[in-house]
Amino acid sequence: WGILFSHPRDFTPVCTTELGRAAKLAPEFSKRNVKLIALSIDSVQDHLSWCKVRFGLAQGATSKPWSQGRACTGHLPGKGEKASSAQPLTLSPCAQVFIFGPDKKLKLSILYPATTGRNFDEILRVVDSLQLTAYKKVATPVDWKPGDSVMVVPTLPDEEAKKLFPKGVFTKDLPSGKKYLRYTPQP
Secondary structure: OEEEEEOOOOOOHHHHHHHHHHHHOHHHHHHOOOEEEEEEOOOHHHHHHHHHHHHOHHHOOOOOOOOOEEOOOOOOOOOOOOOOOOOOOOOOOEEEEEEEOOOOOEEEEEEEEOOOOOOHHHHHHHHHHHHHHHHOOEEOOOOOOOOOOEEEOOOOOHHHHHHHOOOOOEEOOOOOOOOOOEEEOOO
């Protein structure tokens, strides 16, 4: 699994907070076998300088920065967004998250305006959901969190679902009386 975080430029305040949060959560991503990379259009020297400022590498830390890439995703500015000397933005003032599975296929992308920080709790939740649903015949319902009940995929016949989910399968009562919302405890 891999996550690519694009950001407009180095030394932008919002992205600086995001890289700090991602660094703090690195053990959580590692537990999930997820590799992280952050990319911007700036030079490797700018990345190194930014990491020294943000992560204290100038004070003798030995870890290597994890944001040593260059990319431009080519997105257009959102309405009302423009570059200013107070907040430098490129021609693509956005931050995007791409999550790739082990099959090297894109599983999710989220586009944020450069003025809105990414929600890393949500990114971790999505990784948990993507991994669970990739390996089990389930889906995750609205507002699902790890440990909550999951939905049995509609293509799985009832008899097979009963065998596959020994903790039981239950349906939600709907006003229509239809019994297609099938749930099971998270496997």
